[in-house]
Amino acid sequence: MSMNLERGKAVLSGAQLTDTKKPNLSKILFGAAVITMLVSLYFIFIFAAEEKTMGAAQKIFYFHVSSAWLAFMAFFVTFVFSILFLIKRKRIFDTYAYVSAEIGVVFTIIVLTTGPIWAKSAWNTWWVWEPRLITTLILFFIYIAYIMIRQMDGVWDKKARLASVFGIIGFADVPIVFFAIRWWQTKFHPIVFGEGPSQKGGGIEDTMLVALLVTITAFTILYSYLLHKGVSFEKMKIMVERYKEKLREDLEN
Amino acid sequence: MGYEFMYGAYSVAWVVIFAYVLIIGKRHTKLKKEIEFLKQLEK
Amino acid sequence: MNLFRTALFLAKKDLYSELKTKQILTTQIIFAGLVIVVFSFAFDPANNTTKAVIPGVIWVIIVFAGILGLNRSFISEQRNDTMQGLLVAPMESASIYLGKFLANFTMMLIVELVSIPFLFLLFDFKFLGSLPYFILVVFLGSFGFIAIGTFLAALAANSKSSEMLLPLLLFPITTPILIGVVQATRIILTNMEKLASAIAWIQLVTAYDVIFFVVCFLLIDYVLEV
Numbered sequence: 001m002s003m004n005l006e007r008g009k010a011v012l013s014g015a016q017l018t019d020t021k022k023p024n025l026s027k028i029l030f031g032a033a034v035i036t037m038l039v040s041l042y043f044i045f046i047f048a049a050e051e052k053t054m055g056a057a058q059k060i061f062y063f064h065v066s067s068a069w070l071a072f073m074a075f076f077v078t079f080v081f082s083i084l085f086l087i088k089r090k091r092i093f094d095t096y097a098y099v100s101a102e103i104g105v106v107f108t109i110i111v112l113t114t115g116p117i118w119a120k121s122a123w124n125t126w127w128v129w130e131p132r133l134i135t136t137l138i139l140f141f142i143y144i145a146y147i148m149i150r151q152m153d154g155v156w157d158k159k160a161r162l163a164s165v166f167g168i169i170g171f172a173d174v175p176i177v178f179f180a181i182r183w184w185q186t187k188f189h190p191i192v193f194g195e196g197p198s199q200k201g202g203g204i205e206d207t208m209l210v211a212l213l214v215t216i217t218a219f220t221i222l223y224s225y226l227l228h229k230g231v232s233f234e235k236m237k238i239m240v241e242r243y244k245e246k247l248r249e250d251l252e253n
Numbered sequence: 254m255g256y257e258f259m260y261g262a263y264s265v266a267w268v269v270i271f272a273y274v275l276i277i278g279k280r281h282t283k284l285k286k287e288i289e290f291l292k293q294l295e296k
Numbered sequence: 297m298n299l300f301r302t303a304l305f306l307a308k309k310d311l312y313s314e315l316k317t318k319q320i321l322t323t324q325i326i327f328a329g330l331v332i333v334v335f336s337f338a339f340d341p342a343n344n345t346t347k348a349v350i351p352g353v354i355w356v357i358i359v360f361a362g363i364l365g366l367n368r369s370f371i372s373e374q375r376n377d378t379m380q381g382l383l384v385a386p387m388e389s390a391s392i393y394l395g396k397f398l399a400n401f402t403m404m405l406i407v408e409l410v411s412i413p414f415l416f417l418l419f420d421f422k423f424l425g426s427l428p429y430f431i432l433v434v435f436l437g438s439f440g441f442i443a444i445g446t447f448l449a450a451l452a453a454n455s456k457s458s459e460m461l462l463p464l465l466l467f468p469i470t471t472p473i474l475i476g477v478v479q480a481t482r483i484i485l486t487n488m489e490k491l492a493s494a495i496a497w498i499q500l501v502t503a504y505d506v507i508f509f510v511v512c513f514l515l516i517d518y519v520l521e522v
Contacts, residue, residue, distance in 0.1 A: 057255030121258035180472035
């Protein structure tokens with residue numbers, strides 16, 4: 001009994017160790033994310049020139065496009081780690097895939113809320129059935145389903161396997177969805193609004209481009225911070241789970 | 254022109270980001286409580 | 297060829313047991329009839345504009361009736377505790393998938409054979425387009441839908457609430473197919489002059505069918521692991 005407890009203690013101290021060691025990188029990333037976010041806000045609101053026709057509403061563009069970029073990157077990371085998990089079968093890949101999908105869903109929500117607000121100001125309608133918007137919406141639903149697979153009951157490796165399979169299928173579906181919707185729209189409605197919400201409308205001004213790039217960098221750093229934080233949390237959770245399992249065994253013995 | 258839309262969009266975006274960070278923080282505190290509890294149990 | 301023989305064997309087994317109980321087919325057909333009745337409340341059959349929604353209604357029927365059958369195909373194996381038996385049987389998981397797919401597809405075609413003429417009859421729809429093209433579209437659409445549906449049903453069967461999970465997984469993934477077949481059906485049923493674009497849609501759906509059939513074949517090993 002005492003031996004078992006000692007073994008258990010080792011596991012717990014392991015959990016504590018990650019708790020004290022990790023914040024270094026985590027803090028650096030957090031600081032970098034905060035600073036770059038503030039810098040990007042400066043670039044967006046003060047540095048970048050105001051668009052003539054759309055006015056201040058055009059400034060939504062920076063956050064909208066950066067969130068979309070972050071979400072797509074997050075889903076791509078999920079796709080890559082799903083494949084890696086199916087090949088290597090290491091739990092860490094699965095954790096990365098899950099956390100990345102979750103972050104992707106959060107930023108897809110931002111895309112789907114800022115998009116209509118911009119659409120309202122630019123086209124005077126909340127929602128346009130336009131290829132990019134519908135694709136984003138369907139992407140959102142696919143990854144909600146992905147997270148629901150993760151919430152299933154059962155052992156982790158079964159859930160991880162099924163979720164990875166769905167992550168691969170879901171990501172493979174996205175280009176086809178986009179293509180199908182674009183085709184549907186062009187065949188039956190003339191495209192009135194040019195290229196859609198992220199249209200650059202005859203060349204983008206230099207200051208705007210700089211602001212956009214800065215914002216995208218800031219979002220990428222924010223993503224890596226969130227990913228790191230989420231993964232270390234999941235690791236800790238797994239450790240606690242293992243420790244509990246051990247305790248339960250001890251109690252039974 | 255269009256300021257209300259800009260403020261609306263940015264506040265929504267920030268609310269979502271902060272809500273997510275808050276949720277992460279909540280999960281952390283929950284887990285930490287659990288670790289504390291387990292430590293107590295060990296004693 | 298062993299793959300196909302075992303698959304056929306499995307499909308035969310499923311169809312025989314279905315022939316004996318007639319549980320799923322009856323439910324599917326009655327359900328299709330009920331959907332038609334509900335649509336007759338929603339869209340007045342006497343109204344001329346109703347013709348515009350008929351292509352959509354056909355696919356709504358196929359999708360909802362199909363989901364009923366797909367839910368059953370793997371759950372019934374689990375209820376009878378035969379899933380493990382299938383998994384340890386001397387055959388590849390790809391042939392389990394293929395067999396289940398064939399059984400589901402056959403049942404789906406039977407449901408369509410009954411419900412689509414019934415729909416045309418009740419809505420007094422005069423068939424003007426070309427019948428071979430219409431059959432081709434229905435065939436290709438159901439093929440893709442059932443192919444990906446069988447795969448996701450195998451995936452969802454691991455969950456306790458798989459009946460609820462399956463539609464959530466299936467609908468977003470099948471959007472390209474649904475868009476494609478609804479557009480193609482609309483053109484074929486109402487506006488035959490635009491046949492060229494209908495054929496373009498058929499090509500898109502065929503490409504989707506091929507891609508996802510292959511992907512499902514490759515990935516089913518990971519889903520049906522012991």
